[in-house]
Amino acid sequence: MxxxxxxxxxxxxxxxxxxxxxxxxxxxxxxxxxxxxxxxxxxxxxxxxxxxxxxxxxxxxxxxxxxxxxxxxxxxxxxxxxxxxxxxxxxxxxxxxxxxxxxxxxxxxxxxxxxxxxxxxxxxxDVDPKKATMRAVYASVGNPNDPLSSIRISRRNFPVLKEGHVRVKMQAVSLNFHDIFTLRGIGMHEIRFPMILGNEGAGVLEDGTEVAIYPNLSTDADFKGDETVDPHRHVFGELVQGNLAEYAVIPKRNAVPRPKGLDAKSASVLGIAWLTAYRMMFTRAQLRAAQTVLVQGSSGGVTTALIQLGSAAGYRVWTTGRTEAKRNLAISLGAERTFEPLAELPHVVDAVFDTSGAATISHSLTSVKPGGTVVSCGIHSDGGSTDVSINLMHLFANQITLTGVYTGTRDEFIDLLSFVAAKGIKPYIGKVLPLERTVEGLKDIWEGTTNGKIVITI
The missing domain is CATH 3.10.450.50 (Nuclear Transport Factor 2; Chain: A,)
Incomplete structure (x- = not known):
């Protein structure tokens, strides 16, 4: 031929x-x-x-x-x-x-x-096999009732570097309840799928700089002031692809250099849960050393952060916990006293931090002193219900401040990194998993069986 x-x-x-x-x-x-x-x-x-x-x-x-x-x-x-x-x-x-x-x-x-x-x-x-790929964990679609079925662990195309952005080789990414919201198709903005999960994390820039990722972004380039009240704010894994992958491309301002001695796993948990806890405790509650606070919970990501931050700052930290093991964990992290959920306290406290929502908000309001503050950051109980009933007479007659928190500002994030490094705080991490076992970690969050933060290493 x-x-x-x-x-x-x-x-x-x-x-x-x-x-x-x-x-x-x-x-x-x-x-x-x-x-x-x-x-x-x-x-x-x-x-x-x-x-x-x-x-x-x-x-x-x-x-x-x-x-x-x-x-x-x-x-x-x-x-x-x-x-x-x-x-x-x-x-x-x-x-x-x-x-x-x-x-x-x-x-x-x-x-x-x-x-x-x-x-x-x-x-x-939707992955082009003719282009470079990377391992990633993503939501294929929103499934309100069975979010774990939407998880995919597969290869995605390598992210393209854009002007004003940096490429981060990811080392560790913390899981959050927000990932469950994404998998359920629930968010402040309409989510476009497929969407890589991961709101925060830590990694290394191409020049070798070790960074922690600040999670908040905006679609409004002209917005000035507190970015947590920017109506166009969002986080990674919502309008833009998340960080639970081998590489991420993020805006330069979101790549914050890590203080010396702050390792990748510890830094990876600070952007959502710890930044939320930091703002709750130091910005919203406006406490003084030796005042008493109640943390509603003992083993979740935000609650363990509140316990460790409050203890390091010199507050008397009380907590509630469903099991003796959870209450013992709180003691080991610095809590002074622990109680069963909804238990009557020996006396009212200066501030209460509520992460559960419907199941605990009434107890939080009755547990705080007149003129005190209740800070809410979550709806993790009762299937994420947003419908609650509160006693308005008790609220205004006792001049209680009820306020909410949604993560924190970039300046607060920088202060948090410095505080954790200066105090030598080792954020409590309950489980470390490889990327291929991410489903296991998300299952723990969905079923409410977490014991501290869950970190995925890459």
């Missing part, structure tokens, strides 16, 4: 490999289910967003997952890979918003193995 004939034969083989893919795509555009199905071998496998489909599941995927959403495609590029597989880059559009959180045409890449004019394996996803 001549070299010219060989090239023609190879070209025909490439066209043959594309043929069933193109029939499949034609079936999408014409809503012809049978044409789509005829493109597959009887024992074919389809992998869509890391989930495997075969047999009748392929039919359901084509009928309901694609045609059922008025899916339409446009082919941008098609070629054969070195291993002979068919590579196709398409733009897909349709009404995928309600079910998948996708509100605009999106890139999709199809890698197909073809034999006898049929696809026997098709890999579909």
């Amino acid at each position: 001549s070299r010219h004939t060989s090239r023609i034969a190879k070209h025909h083989k490439i066209d043959a490999n594309h043929a069933p893919v193109n029939r499949f795509l034609e079936g999408v555009n014409t809503a012809d289910l049978q044409l789509m199905l005829d493109a597959f071998a009887s024992d074919a496998e389809v992998v869509d967003d890391g989930k495997s489909f075969s047999g009748g599941a392929i039919r359901a995927l084509c009928e309901h997952g694609i045609i059922g959403h008025q899916g339409r495609v446009k082919v941008l590029h098609q070629e054969a890979q070195d291993d002979g597989r068919s590579y196709t880059h398409i733009i897909m559009e349709g009404d995928f918003g309600k079910e998948f959180g996708i509100h605009k045409p999106f890139d999709l890449f199809l890698i197909a193995r073809v034999e006898n004019d049929k696809m026997w394996h098709l890999d579909m996803g």
Whole structure:
């Protein structure tokens, strides 16, 4: 066979490999289910967003997952890979918003193995295999009732460095209840999926600078003042991709150099839970040394931070805890006294810090002295209910301040890093897991079985 004939034969083989893919795509555009199905071998496998489909599941995927959403495609590029597989880059559009959180045409890449004019394996996803990839943990879609089912641990395309941003090689990322909100599709802003999780973290810049990540961002470049009340504020993993990956690209101002001696795992927990606790205790409560505070909880991320910060600052820290083990943990972290949940205290306190919400807010209000402060930062009880009932007569007659906290400012974050380093505080971390076991950590948060912060190392 001549070299010219060989090239023609190879070209025909490439066209043959594309043929069933193109029939499949034609079936999408014409809503012809049978044409789509005829493109597959009887024992074919389809992998869509890391989930495997075969047999009748392929039919359901084509009928309901694609045609059922008025899916339409446009082919941008098609070629054969070195291993002979068919590579196709398409733009897909349709009404995928309600079910998948996708509100605009999106890139999709199809890698197909073809034999006898049929696809026997098709890999579909929004990761371009021709570009560099990294390991990441992301939410595929919002699922209010079963958030853990939305977790994907797979490869994503390497983040592109943008002007005014820096690339961080991530070392450790702390998990937060906010990650559960993302997985449930709940947020201050509409979440666009897929979304990499991770609101905070610690890592190293390309020049070797060790940094902790400040979590707050804004869509308003002109906003001035306290960024925690910026109506356009958001955190990583909400409007922009999060940090639970091998690399993250973040604004320069969010990469804060770590004080000497502050290791990556400790720094990784400070951006959300610890910064929230710092603002609750030192900005909102306005306490003096030796005053008494009640922390509603003993083992969560914010509550363990409050115990350690309050103890280091010279406050008398009381806590509540559901079990003896949780109460003993609080004592080991510096609490002076512990009580069972909703127990009547020996006397009222100067401030109460409430992270649970509906289950504890009434107890918090009755436990604080006249003129005292109750600081709320969470709705982690009763399934995240936001509906509470409080005694307004008690509130205004005793001139109690009831206030909320949402993380903290960048200046407060810098002060927090310095305080933790200067006091030699070792943030309590209950569990350290590799990236591949992230589901285990998120399951603990969802089920309320955490014991301190959970850190993912990368």
